[in-house]
Amino acid sequence: MDQLSLTFHALSDPTRRAILMRLASGDATVNELAEPFDLRLPTVSKHLKVLQEASLVSQTREAQRRHCHLEAKALKEVADWVWSYRTHWEESFDRLNAFLGDIEAAGKASKN
Amino acid sequence: MDQLSLTFHALSDPTRRAILMRLASGDATVNELAEPFDLRLPTVSKHLKVLQEASLVSQTREAQRRHCHLEAKALKEVADWVWSYRTHWEESFDRLNAFLGDIEAAGKASKN
DNA sequence: TTCTTATTTTACCGATCAGCTAATTAGCCA
DNA sequence: TGGCTAATTAGCTGATCGGTAAAATAAGAA
Numbered sequence: 273m274d275q276l277s278l279t280f281h282a283l284s285d286p287t288r289r290a291i292l293m294r295l296a297s298g299d300a301t302v303n304e305l306a307e308p309f310d311l312r313l314p315t316v317s318k319h320l321k322v323l324q325e326a327s328l329v330s331q332t333r334e335a336q337r338r339h340c341h342l343e344a345k346a347l348k349e350v351a352d353w354v355w356s357y358r359t360h361w362e363e364s365f366d367r368l369n370a371f372l373g374d375i376e377a378a379g380k381a382s383k384n
Numbered sequence: 385m386d387q388l389s390l391t392f393h394a395l396s397d398p399t400r401r402a403i404l405m406r407l408a409s410g411d412a413t414v415n416e417l418a419e420p421f422d423l424r425l426p427t428v429s430k431h432l433k434v435l436q437e438a439s440l441v442s443q444t445r446e447a448q449r450r451h452c453h454l455e456a457k458a459l460k461e462v463a464d465w466v467w468s469y470r471t472h473w474e475e476s477f478d479r480l481n482a483f484l485g486d487i488e489a490a491g492k493a494s495k496n
Numbered sequence: 497t498t499c500t501t502a503t504t505t506t507a508c509c510g511a512t513c514a515g516c517t518a519a520t521t522a523g524c525c526a
Numbered sequence: 527t528g529g530c531t532a533a534t535t536a537g538c539t540g541a542t543c544g545g546t547a548a549a550a551t552a553a554g555a556a
Contacts, residue, residue: 284392336532344472360456448502
């Protein structure tokens with residue numbers, strides 16, 4: 273599978289996005305990451321595996337503990353991909369603005 | 385399912401991303417979209433349904449034809465989400481720069 | 497009305513997904 | 527060694543996925 277598909281798939285799960293958000297505030301062990309969820313440890317472990325395969329998270333070992341770290345580079349690749357569509361949402365924004373402009377103009381015209 | 389999960393899931397398939405890229409260059413019918421792929425029409429039709437449920441594509445009917453249109457607003461929501469992690473990839477960029485700076489400094493020092 | 501074109505719906509298949517429990521690995525400590 | 531803690535692996539389930547063929551729907555054309 274290509275990198276972008278792996279990344280988008282990893283991000284398509286709310287639990288995995290929550291894990292990323294948690295890691296944005298600092299590294300954490302698997303147990304710490306699992307704590308806020310109503311999920312068994314193997315489930316969280318599996319989610320972490322998906323995030324690692326998408327290069328969104330890395331782990332370093334210290335004794336039995338695994339310290340998980342957010343790898344933002346993969347997120348930047350998503351940002352770059354989606355950014356290439358920027359002109360399209362700016363276009364619709366322009367069309368909306370033009371439409372609202374027309375309404376305003378019509379409103380002013382009706383007052384004269 | 386929440387909007388972001390729908391959108392990320394829709395984007396996790398390369399065929400669907402290719403469809404979006406094609407639509408970025410202009411509206412197209414279902415048959416036109418299917419043409420470059422080695423896929424049956426129902427398959428493409430299903431992909432389009434996923435994209436529509438994620439609000440990434442809209443359709444308007446003209447006779448039998450369905451004209452598909454890229455809806456970039458959903459992409460902007462992805463951009464906004466991923467943009468909130470900006471500081472993290474800038475951080476690692478800074479760390480890389482600092483590292484390269486150190487190497488450069490060490491190189492210059494060794495020449496003296 | 498029948499034919500053709502455009503597209504969706506239905507029903508099926510094998511693969512993958514997210515969750516679970518139970519068992520296993522790995523490393524610390526007594 | 528044996529036990530405790532941290533985490534993964536193995537194996538199961540039901541749901542969803544991406545693909546198919548075949549049938550149904552919709553609307554213009556003959």
